[in-house]
Amino acid sequence: MPELSAVVGEGLEAPHGVKVCIVGAGAIGSLIGARLAATGRVSVSALARGATLQALREHGWRLQGEDGSLIRAPVQASDRAQDLGPQDVVIIAVKGPALSGIAATLGPLLGPDTLILPAMNGVPWWFCQGWPGFEAGLPSVDPGGAIAGNLPFERVLGCVVHASSAALEPGWVRHIKGRELIIGEPGGGVSPRARRLAQWLQSAGFEVRVSDNVRRDIWFKLWGNLTMNPLSAVTGATVDRILADPLLRRFCSSAMDEVAQIGGRIGCEIDQSPEDRHALTARLGAFKTSMLQDVEASKPLELDAIVAAARDMAQVLGVQTPHVDALLGIARLFARTKGLYPHE
Numbered sequence: 001m002p003e004l005s006a007v008v009g010e011g012l013e014a015p016h017g018v019k020v021c022i023v024g025a026g027a028i029g030s031l032i033g034a035r036l037a038a039t040g041r042v043s044v045s046a047l048a049r050g051a052t053l054q055a056l057r058e059h060g061w062r063l064q065g066e067d068g069s070l071i072r073a074p075v076q077a078s079d080r081a082q083d084l085g086p087q088d089v090v091i092i093a094v095k096g097p098a099l100s101g102i103a104a105t106l107g108p109l110l111g112p113d114t115l116i117l118p119a120m121n122g123v124p125w126w127f128c129q130g131w132p133g134f135e136a137g138l139p140s141v142d143p144g145g146a147i148a149g150n151l152p153f154e155r156v157l158g159c160v161v162h163a164s165s166a167a168l169e170p171g172w173v174r175h176i177k178g179r180e181l182i183i184g185e186p187g188g189g190v191s192p193r194a195r196r197l198a199q200w201l202q203s204a205g206f207e208v209r210v211s212d213n214v215r216r217d218i219w220f221k222l223w224g225n226l227t228m229n230p231l232s233a234v235t236g237a238t239v240d241r242i243l244a245d246p247l248l249r250r251f252c253s254s255a256m257d258e259v260a261q262i263g264g265r266i267g268c269e270i271d272q273s274p275e276d277r278h279a280l281t282a283r284l285g286a287f288k289t290s291m292l293q294d295v296e297a298s299k300p301l302e303l304d305a306i307v308a309a310a311r312d313m314a315q316v317l318g319v320q321t322p323h324v325d326a327l328l329g330i331a332r333l334f335a336r337t338k339g340l341y342p343h344e
């Protein structure tokens with residue numbers, strides 16, 4: 001296949017000295033890291049471990065593009081943040097269950113002006129900061145406040161990823177489709193730092209929108225995938241089969257109505273109906289959700305950030321969520337029986 005970009009080992013220093021570290025060089029982390037590094041304008045390092053770390057050290061970034069082309073670029077990879085030093089941007093792309101365990105190790109990556117961009121699924125740890133009743137944060141996402149205590153809110157830019165990719169093997173990723181990234185200030189508004197980061201990401205071929213309400217964008221994506229992800233994991237069915245079942249379709253709509261009620265109480269109003277969303281999802285055809293792919297790969301399920309966080313918020317706000325509760329209970333028990341979710 002044709003090969004693009006730099007040869008591994010050349011041009012480790014970006015012309016403008018911009019330093020970006022990818023924490024978690026999996027499918028999404030490698031997609032972003034490889035494309036940024038291939039511009040030659042950004043020095044991209046990776047905090048990784050195991051077989052992925054070894055592959056990055058041996059081969060550098062490797063990304064198979066949508067057209068079959070191979071993007072390769074250099075990377076400095078380590079399993080110790082101290083080896084990589086302070087960065088301009090830290091992009092966190094680990095699975096939700098892993099973040100609380102590594103947050104305390106990321107301090108050496110954070111300089112005085114380092115931006116933190118969590119490119120992760122579901123509700124992030126910072127989502128309810130500043131809202132009455134949420135002084136303790138979200139227990140399901142950040143138990144004990146370990147993440148918030150190590151990743152300061154003022155450093156964070158919110159992010160929504162509308163792209164899909166898959167790891168062919170450790171350190172080698174295939175881009176399937178989509179290049180949209182939405183970024184924005186957690187507290188709302190549009191800032192110079194968000195615009196600057198958007199330009200860097202655009203130079204790497206991403207379609208970037210700077211949002212003045214990124215919390216709403218995060219909630220809107222959650223509203224759309226909170227049901228499909230766990231239902232596909234439990235049933236083993238692709239989204240087309242879920243939507244074709246009238247009972248499951250009705251169940252999804254009811255749960256989505258509950259999630260919309262929560263959003264309306266926290267400034268994240270949903271301006272579509274569940275049927276609007278179902279019609280859009282149906283266009284994906286026989287699509288496997290990320291959670292179904294995790295089940296097939298025997299990876300831990302991200303139920304906390306996607307489903308349990310919504311239930312946490314509903315309980316604080318006094319919103320009744322019987323369908324979300326049932327979905328969480330079923331999916332959580334399923335995951336525990338498969339060894340993909342911790343037991344109490």
